[in-house]
Amino acid sequence: MSGKIRIALIGIGNCACSLVQGISYYSENDFRNGLWHRLIGNYRVSDLEVVEAFDIDARKIGLDLSEAIFSKPNVAKKYFDVNPLNVKVKRGLLYDDLSYHLRNSFDVKSGEPCDMIDVLKESKVDVLVNLISSGLDKTSKSYAEVAIKSGCCFINATPSLVASDESTVKSFKEENLVVVGDDLMSQFGGTAFHKGILDFMHNRGIRIMKSYQLDVGGGTETFNTLNEDVKFMKRNMKTKAISIELPYEFETVAGTTDYVDYMQNDRTSYYWIQGEGFLGSSVRFDIYLRSSDGPNAGNILLDVIRAVKVAKDEGYFGAPLDICGYGFKHPPKIIKLKDAYENFVSKYIR
Structure with a gap:
């Protein structure tokens, strides 16, 4: 099965900045230097489409995603001019108290978050990608619950225990969905x-x-x-x-x-x-x-997003270890780097 993979991003920080640039850059020409895998299953980078974006920082909410990725406090380098994406950043969830360091980094938007479940369903999102800051465990787990209720697969790039939590994985599996994580591992970090x-x-x-x-x-x-x-x-x-x-x-x-x-x-x-x-x-x-950090996450995220859709297409629900072990530091079962890569390649690179 192929077609577009409709993505929603949570946390429009430095990783999101590099990811969005990478999608635009390699969608134009996936023979350009730096792209690790042109095809995952039958999906190319040009098959990825970001259709929704969420953040809690007032400086990003309401902006087109192409502008928000370069807004403060982001410091990721601009490698490529991203054209307007017609995706406005919406107010996301926050159920944790921010640490001193985060309070001094974010300008938290007051008011209620948008109705994410309705938004995700209306936009027919396939994969919800959680890129929020570490330590916001309640918020990450709430996003996972939103994904289940919205019928979305879920990628947890944070250290919060989501894909390594048996009850959470069971809930995704029962809904014929895929969840992967936890704590994204850089390509060459x-x-x-x-x-x-x-x-x-x-x-x-x-x-x-x-x-x-x-x-x-x-x-x-x-x-x-x-x-x-x-x-x-x-x-x-x-x-x-x-x-x-x-x-x-x-x-x-x-x-x-x-x-x-x-x-x-x-x-x-x-x-x-x-x-x-x-x-x-x-x-x-x-x-x-x-x-x-941002570019070091780019190739892994491009691979994992596409692999999650392949797993969903082929009925491989729950938390596939061949994706979790490849892309994350804390999968449900920790395995050697070489073994994880070989498992991923054998299933998803054809």
Whole structure:
């Protein structure tokens, strides 16, 4: 089955900014550099259509999506001029108290949210994509409930436990819908790189003793990670995702350590790995990676959105592990990076 995939975006932040630019850019020509997979199932990027958008920031609500993606507090880079999309940003939900850091980042629009269920049904949305800030657990779970009542599949890019919650997955499955998550993993960001290096060293016979990954970056999401609850939640998820790469226990820690405002949407990840080789000789790995959060999420989101629609078309309801493991740090069952990619490719890339 093919045709348009009608998308609604929640949280018009830096990731949404890069995603919307990417859809416009690669819809014109999907042979341009940077696109990872031209086809997922039978769907191309040009088959994606954003038809609704939701946010809580007064500076974005009411704007065309093409303008809202470049509105404050967004700091993602403008790579491509997006034509007007005729999609006005509507007031979304907020059921959590904002942390100090988010209160100082957002200008929350007063008043009641729009009737999202009616809006999503009227616009015949296929996939609802949750890109809101970390730590807003009640709000993310409410969006998942909205998706079920609206007949939409749901992508949870946040660390809130949605796709890894059995009762939530059961509700989606009963309605013949797909839910995937949790906590989006970048294409070539800190976690994916860390997992890949550990796997390579292990396959070359190095015994890993210890490792750590420290991230420093800008942007609203990194600023929000200064909140201790959010920081430790994300650190635990990253650490669990990394520890699965080896068949034995080793000491590892991963997470964001600080925010630097002038880095904007960029991030620097520092890695230190200690292992042992032949005769117990020391092998140490000390390197850093510089990347941009928004674009690093773009290819994964393009793949996951299309894969979710393929799964729905083919009756693969609930929380498909081959999508969750490929695109997220905390799927219902954490699996190795290489295995996750091979599972995804075998089912969705034809």
